[in-house]
Amino acid sequence: MVKVIANNIEMRFGERFLYRFEHLSLAQEQTVHLQGDNGSGKTTLMKMFAGLQAPSAGKIVTQGFSTNPWWRRNPLLGKAVYLHQHPYLFDGTVDYNLNYAHPFCQLTRAEIERRTVHAIEMAQLGSLLTQQAASLSGGERQRLAIARAWIMRPKLLMLDEPTSNMDKLSQQLVLTMISDLKQQGTGMLISSHQNCSLTGLCEQNWLIHDNIIAAGDAPTAPSPFSAAGQHQQTQELNYVTAY
Numbered sequence: 001m002v003k004v005i006a007n008n009i010e011m012r013f014g015e016r017f018l019y020r021f022e023h024l025s026l027a028q029e030q031t032v033h034l035q036g037d038n039g040s041g042k043t044t045l046m047k048m049f050a051g052l053q054a055p056s057a058g059k060i061v062t063q064g065f066s067t068n069p070w071w072r073r074n075p076l077l078g079k080a081v082y083l084h085q086h087p088y089l090f091d092g093t094v095d096y097n098l099n100y101a102h103p104f105c106q107l108t109r110a111e112i113e114r115r116t117v118h119a120i121e122m123a124q125l126g127s128l129l130t131q132q133a134a135s136l137s138g139g140e141r142q143r144l145a146i147a148r149a150w151i152m153r154p155k156l157l158m159l160d161e162p163t164s165n166m167d168k169l170s171q172q173l174v175l176t177m178i179s180d181l182k183q184q185g186t187g188m189l190i191s192s193h194q195n196c197s198l199t200g201l202c203e204q205n206w207l208i209h210d211n212i213i214a215a216g217d218a219p220t221a222p223s224p225f226s227a228a229g230q231h232q233q234t235q236e237l238n239y240v241t242a243y
Helices: 042-049 094-100 109-122 138-152 168-183
Strands: 003-013 016-027 031-036 057-063 080-083 156-160 187-191 204-209 212-217 234-236
Touching: 003 042, 016 187, 016 212, 031 042, 042 080, 042 156, 042 187, 042 204, 080 138, 094 109, 094 138, 109 138, 109 168, 138 168, 168 187
Parallel strands: 031 187, 031 204, 080 156, 156 187
Antiparallel strands: 003 016, 003 057, 057 234, 204 212
């Protein structure tokens, strides 16, 4: 089982102090609802756990991830995925964006192709494959981004307001994909201001308030999935440039 562990963390931007905490961890088969006011640092926290943002102080280590090639400095690349509420899509078609994730998948070629077909069906993107990604609606863009992540079957997934400004159809399609990833063992940190069907998947709650982060069980947690024991190895996290 893979895990990202943050110890003795402090986060500042210049003179602005966001928060500090002693210990938080996110592992496979763990689902967490992240809450906090605008500007409290939710996005920054998710980027830290995705390896995209270094803390001002403290250390983040990983457990259980396979050793990367020497040229890939970030051990979370392709394993811990962060999705913004306005996801980044590449110039090109929907099909091009789906295929872009293939080199980062830790799967066989046959499995990647099978998952790509299934993702297109779940996200209802079949009629949009030749359309330019830049021309998609907000809900379609989010469905494409989550379908691309679903293909990769990431160990950990950070979702930043994933259903904001979505119509009901898109919300349901996203919920189906996220629920399926949870059943596959993906650990998830979901940021949302409101309780909804998606946050109902969460078994834990992290709340950023008054420059601290409080962790506890979600009010109505579903039965947790059983954990599969795997050999664990620990390595210090090398950060890539924050976006």
